[in-house]
Amino acid sequence: MRSLIHLLCVAIGLVIALLGVGLALGGADLAWLGGSWAYIPLGLLMAAVGLALMARKAFALPLSIVLSLIAVGWAFNEVGDVFWLVVPRVVVFLVLPIVVGVLSPWFGPAVRSGESAGRGVGVRRSWGLGIAALYAIIFAGVSLNMFRPHAEVTADPAQSPKVDTALGQQNGNDWPAWGRNLTGDRFAPYVQINADNVSGLKLAWTFHTGDLAIDGSEYQVTPLKVADTLYLCTPLNKVIALDPVSGHERWRFDPHMQVTRGNKGWKRCRGVSYADLTTMSLLAPDAKAFGPEEAASSPAEQPADPAAPVPAQAPVDETPAAPAPITAQTPCARRIVSTTNDARLFELDASTGALCEDFGDHGMVNLLEGLGPTAPGSYYLTSAPLVADGVIMVGGKINDNMTVGEPSGVIRGYDVRTGRLVWAWDASRGNRDSRPLPAGQIYAPETPNFWGTASYDPKLGLAFIPLGNQTPDFWSGNRHPYSDEYTDAVLALDLRTGQERWHFRTANQDMFDYDVTSQPILYDLPGAGGETTPVVVALTKRSQVFVLDRRTGKPVVKVTDRPVATDGMPGQRISPVQPYSDLSIGVAPLKESDMWGATIFDQLYCRVAFKKMRWEGEWTPLSDKQKTLIWPGYYGGSNWGGGAIDPQTGVLVVNDIRMAMWGQFIKREEAAKAGLVPSTEGEYSEQLGTPWGVERSMFVSPMGAPCFKPPFGSLTAIDLKTQKTLWQVPVGSIQDARIHGIFGDKGIIPHLYIPVGMPTMGGPLLTGGNLAFFHGSLDNYLRAFDLRTGREVWRERLPVGGQGTPMSYVENGKQYVLVVAGGATRTGTNANKGDYVLAYALPSTD
Template sequence: MTREPSGPARKAVALAGIVLFAIGLVLAIGGARLAMLGGSLYYVIAGVVLALSGILIFQRRPSGAVLFFAYFIATLIWALTEAGLAYWPLMPRLGIPLVLCVPVLLSLPTIFPGRAGIGRPAVTRTLAGATAVFCVVLIGFAFQPHGMITPDDDAPAAEAGGNLAQPQWDEWRSYAQSPTGVRYSPANQITPDNVDALEVAWTFRTGDVPQFPYADQATPLEVGGVVYTCTPSSQVFALDADSGEPIWHHDPESRTISTHPRCRGVGYFDADTADNLVPRDAAAAGVSMTPAIDERLADASCTQRILLTTNDARLQAIDASTGELCETFGDRGTVDLQLHLDNPEPDWYTATSAPAVFGNLVIVGGWVSDGIHRGAEPSGVVRAFNVETGALVWAWDAGDPDTHGLPEDGEYTHDSPNMWSHPSFDEKLGLLYMPVGGTIPDYWGVGRNPESEKRATSVVAVDIATGHERWVFQTVHHDLWDYDVSPTPALYDIPDGEGGTIPALAQATKMGEIFLLDRRTGKPITEVEEVPVPQTAVPDEHPSPTQPVSTGMPRIGGGSLSETDMWGMTLFDQLACRIKFNELHYKGSYTPTSTQQTLHYPGVLGGMNWGGVSINPTKDYLLVNDIRIGQLVEFLPREEADAFEATHSGGQEEGLDYMPARNTPYGINRERFVSPLGVPCNTPPFGTLTAIDLKTRKIVWQRPMGTVEETGPLGLRTGLPIPLGMPTLGGSMTTQSGLVFYAGTLDFYLRAFDIDTGKEVWKAPLPVGAQATPMTYTSPETSRQYVVVSASGASGSAEVGDYVIAYALPE
C-alpha cells in the first residue's frame, strides 16, 4: 500500500515547482528577447522546458521530474560545448542548474511514492546530499587560480642572451629605475627563497589623503640614502632611506585641479655626474620662457636637484638637500608650463607623469582634457628644458613638427596629440622615445590636422639634443578609440639568434598588442600585419581600412568578442550580458563608434596602460600586466548632446562619463560594459600578469591578478580571496634575484612572484589599495635592501590613505 505524502512534503514539492517555474519564466522571457536579436536559442528553450517542469512538479506529476533531468542533461551538453572544461565559463552556465537538482531530487519520494529506488527517501537524500557536496566542492575550486599558463617543464632552458641598454644602479634614480624604462634592479638580497620573511621596515604618512576616485600613483626615487616621493597635491617629501623619517618637505601650494590630481613621480638631477646633452650655458642652450633668464648660471647650492611638475602646470627645481627652490631655475625656481598653449581653461592641461631627466635636460609632456571643445584645447607639445636654468631647449609639436623652439605665432598647435606618460632614452644613439596619445576628441576623426594624424597614437623617436624627429611608428591608424600609447617604451638589446643582439624597443599598447621595434629605425623586428577592420556607421567618417597587428608577438587579452564570451555570476546576468551584447553595434576589434551604443574591446583603460612593462635580463623575460574590460561608447547628435549637457550639470555629475566634444557633430557618452550586478560582461580573468620570452616570443607563464576580497557584485565587499583576476593599474618591478613585485590590483596587497614559474611566493596586506609601481634599493648606510610602495587607494575602492611603506628582511 502506497503511503500518501505528508503535508509538509507536498508543500516542499509545490515550492520547488514554483521556483522552477519562476526561473524558467525569467529565462524564457529573456531568451525570447535574445532569440529575436539573433542570439542563442538555448535560453528560450531551456526556460520553457524548466517552467513546464515546474508546473508538472507542482502538480506532483512524474513527468515533471523527467522533464527537469532532461533539461539538466541538455544544459550540461550545451555548457560543455560552449565552454569546454574551463572553470569560470562553466560556473554561470551550470551553477543554478546544479543547485536546482537538490530540491528536485528531494522531491522524488513525494512525486514517485512507493517506487523502489527513486521513490525511496534514503536513496534520493543520498543523491541530493552528494549533489550538494559536489556544488560545495565546485565553489571551493573558485578559491584556486584558473586560466593560468604555466611554464613548459619539458622545454630546454635557454641562457639569457640579451643586454640592458644601459647599466643599472642599486639606487632608483629614475621613474622606471633607469632611462631605458625597464624597471629592473640588480638588487639580489631578497630572493625567492627568503622573500617570505619580508616585514614592514618603516611607514610614512604624507598627510595628503586623495579624494576618491583619485590616488597617489607615485613611484619614489632613492639616491644616496634619501627617498624622494610626491603626493596627489604635488607636495614632495625627502625621507631617510633606512628609517622613513622626513628630512624635508616642499609644498608648491598647487591648485589641485578637479580632473586629474595625481603625481606619479619626480625627476632627479646631479650636476656632478650628468652628461651635458646640450651646451651648459643657458643662452646657447635655448630660449627663455621667463624674464632675464638667459644670462644666469646654475646655482651652486643646487648641484643635486629634484624636478617636479605640479597639478597646476608648473615645473619646479628643488634643492635635493634642503627642499628649497633653486632660485636660478626659471623664475625663482619655477617655469610656467601654460605659456604658449593658449589654454582657455587651466583645468584642461596638467602634467600627470614624472618629469624625465636625461643628462642636463628635463623633458615634460602633459595631459590634455581632450573631449571638451575641439579647436580650443591646448597643444600636446613636448618640451625639453635646461635642467639648470629652465631655458627652453627644444619643443616637439605633433601638429607642427618643424617648429622646435617657440612658435612663430606665439602658440603651439591646438588639439595636437600629447605625451601624458613617460618617455625613455638611449644614451648611445642619442634618441628620446616618446609614447604619443591620440588626436582630439578621440572618437571623432573628421577634419583632424594632417600632421597630427601622422603622429597620433605612435612611438616617436627624436634627437635628444635638438628635438628633431628621427622616426615614427604608428600603432593605430586614424585612432577612433582613445588608444593612446601610454606605457613607457622599454629599451633592451634582444638576442638575434646568431650570438649577437639587436637594439630593440618593446612597446605595449591599450589594444593588448606588443610591438617589438628596432630602436635605431623604428622598423618592426617581429612580424606586423595590416589587417582589415570594420568601417564606419556614421556619415563623413572614414576609418582606416586596416590596422597594424603584431602577429609576431603574443596578444595579451584583447581580440574580438562573441556572444559565447559573455559572462555573469549567474545564468541570469550572463543572459543579460548576452542580450546587451547583441543589442550593441559591434563588428569586432576596431569597431568605430556610432549613434547606437558601440562596444570597444579593449576599452579606454586597455589592454596595457601607463603602468607599462618591466624586463628581467637574467631571463630575457618581458613582464606585462593588463586590463580586460569592455567599454560602451555612443554618439549623441549635437542637439541631443547640448540638451543632455544642459540638464546634467555640464555632463560632470557623479557616475557620468560624458565628453561634450563641442565644435563636432556629436557629444560622446561612455560607460563600462558590465552586467546588472556591476560585474564585467566578458569572461574572467579581467587582469593578468604575463611573462614573455623575448628569445622565443612566446608566453612562458600567465596568471590572473588579484582577488574579489575588496570588491564584489553591486560594489559590495565580499571578503572572499577568490583569485578571479581583476583589472590592474600600475606597473611591475623585477630584480636580479628572480622576483617580480606588483601592487596595482583591486585587493589590498603587495605581491612577489617567482620569475621562473609565476608562482606567488609572498604577499603582504596593505592598509588600503595601491595604484603605484613598487621600487627597490639597497641602502648605502646599512646595505639593507628595501622594497617600497605608495598606497593611497585601489582603483574603484572608496578606501583611501596616504601611506608610503618600506619592506625589508629582518635585521
C-alpha cells in the same frame, strides 16, 4: 510538518518554473537575433522541473538530473574546459538536483496514521537524499575551485630562458628614475629577497604623507631612492624626502598647487625625477638659445610635411651668461625635478628641499607659456619628466572629450641648470623644426599630446615618447592631417635638440582613446648569431605589443595592416586599415559565447546585449542608432603603468586590463533631457565643436558583473627572443571590489577572495630573486609571483588598495620592497582611501 513541506515545494517550484520560463523567453530573443538556441530547451526543462516540484511528482528529481547533464554537456561543447566560462552555464543546474533531492522524500500521496510508509517510499527517500548529497559534493568542488586562480597559460619548464646575471646591474643599490632607469625596465637585480624566502617578508616601516587620496586625488606614485634618501610626491604635488631605513621624514616641499577646472577631479603625481649636476652631461654654458630670428613661422602657415628634410637650425648671436661651475658643495648640485597639476616645472635641492633659485623664476618655470588662452585649467602634468644629458623633457595632459580647441600637445626641452627653454617639438611642424616659437606666439592647438613617461638611450641620444591622439577622442572628423600623422605614435627625438629622428604609428586613425601611454621599454634583443638589436618595446591600450628597432623605428616583430570596418557616421574620417603586431596579449575578437555573468541568467542577458550591439571587430565605428562594443576597452590593454623586462633573461612581463566598453553618439540636447552630466572622464562627454556628444560605459550585466569572460586583468610573461608566452595568470580577486548594478549607487563589497582577475593599474616590479611584485589590482594586496612559473608565492594584505608600481632598493645591506597605497582606482568614493608608504623586508637574523 507535511503541510509546511507542501507549501515549500509549491513556493520553490514556482520560483524555478518562473526562472525557467524567463530563461526560455530570453533564449527565444537570443535565437531571434541569430544567437544560440540552447537556452530555449534549457529554460523549458527548468520550468518543467519547477512544475513537477510544485505537484510533488517523483519524476522531478530524474528530470533535474537530466537537465544538469544536458547543461554540462552543452557547456563543455560550447566553451571547452575553461573554468570561468563553464561555471555560469552549469551552477544553477547543479543546484536544482540538490533542492529537489532534499524535498523528494515528501513527494507522492500522504501516508495516513497507522499505515506503513512501505519499502518504495523508503527507497525513494534514500535515493533522493543520496542524489542531493552527490550533487552537493560536486557543487562544493566547483565552489572551492572559485577560490584558486586559473592560469590561461601554464609555464613549461622546458621553455625557461637562460639567465645572464651580468646584465641589469646598473644603478647599484638605488632606484634613481621612475622605471628604475631611463630604459624603463623596472628590474632590480637584488637577490636577497627571492622566490624561496619571500614568504618571510614582513612590514619594516610605515609612513603617512598627510595627503589623503580623496576628492579626485589618487596615489599612483613610484618613489625614487638615491644614495641615502627616498623621494616621492603626493597627488597635491608635495615632494617628501624620507629615510629609507626608518621611513622618518627628512624634509618636504609644498608648491601650493592651485585647483583648476582641469585638476579639480583629477589630481595625480606619478613620480619625481633626479639630476646630479656634478656627473650629468650638461648643455655647454655657452650654448646659444634658439631665438626669434630663427624661429619657425606659425604652424598655420607651414603645415607639417613629415617627409621633408630636417633643416639646419642656426643659433642666434646672443649667449646667456655662463653659470658658475658645479661642485659637490654647490647648492642644488643634486636636484629633484618635478611638475604640478597647475602646469609648473620646479627644482629642489635634493639635500634640503629648498627651491633652486637659479632655475627659472626663483625655482619655477611656467609651462602655460606659448599654449594660448585655452590652456589654464585644461593643461596639466601628472607624470615624472625625463631628465638626462642636461635636458628636462616635459609633455602634458589635456582635458579629453570636452571641446575642440584644446591647447597644443607640444613637447619641450628645458636646460636642467637654468630652466631655459631649449627646444620645442609639436606635431604641426613634425620633423621640420624644433625651435621654440617667438614670445607671444602660440603652439598649434589640438596636436597629439604626451602625458605618460618617456625613455632614453644615451648611446643614441634619443628619447622615446608615447603619444596620444587629437581630442575629442571619439570624433575623428575634425582631425588635422598632422595629428593623423602622429596619432598614437612612438616618437624618437634627439634629446639635446628636439629634432625628430623617426616616428611609428600604432594606429592609423584613433576614434577610441587608444593613446599610447606606457613608458617604452628599451632592450638589446639577442639574435641567433650572437648579435643584438637595440629595440624599443611599445605597449598599447589595444594590447598590441610593437617591437621596433630604436635606431630606425622599423618593426623587428612583424606588423601587418589589416582591413577594419569603415561604416561610420557622416563626416567621420576612418582609416580602412589598422596595424597589428604579431605579438599581442589577450585581445582575441569577442564572440557571443565569450559573454559572461555570475549566473546563467545574466550571462544570457549579456549574450542578448552583445547581439544587439554594433560589432564588426575592433575599430567598429560608433553610431547614434545603437551601442557599439569597444574592445579592447579604452582603459587598456596596457595603460600608463606599462610593463617590465628582466634583462638577464629577456622576459617581458605585462599587466593588462580586459574591460570591454560600449559607446554611442548622442545629440547634446537629448543628453541634457536625459539628465546626463558632461565630464572629461565620466559616462557622457559633450565634445563641443563636433556634431555629437558621446555616451559610454563599461559593458556589465544588471548584477554588475562584466559581460565578458574573465580574467579582467592578468599578468603575462613573454620571452622576447622567441615571442612565446611563458605563462599568463589572473591578478586580483573580487574581495574588495565595489559591485553596483542592481545593488545601487553604493553597491556591495563581496568580501570573498575569488581570484577571477580584476582590472589592473600601475605596473610590475621584477627582481633578480626571480620575483614579480604587483599591487595595482582592485583588492587590497601586495603580491609576489615566481617569475619562472607565474605562481603566486606571497600575498600581504594592505590597509587600502594601490595603483602605482612597487620599487625595491638596498640600504645598509638590507633589501626593501616599497609601495605607496592610497586606495584602489576609480572607486567613485572617498571611502577606503589612505596615504600610506609601506616598506617590506626580511626579518633580521642577528
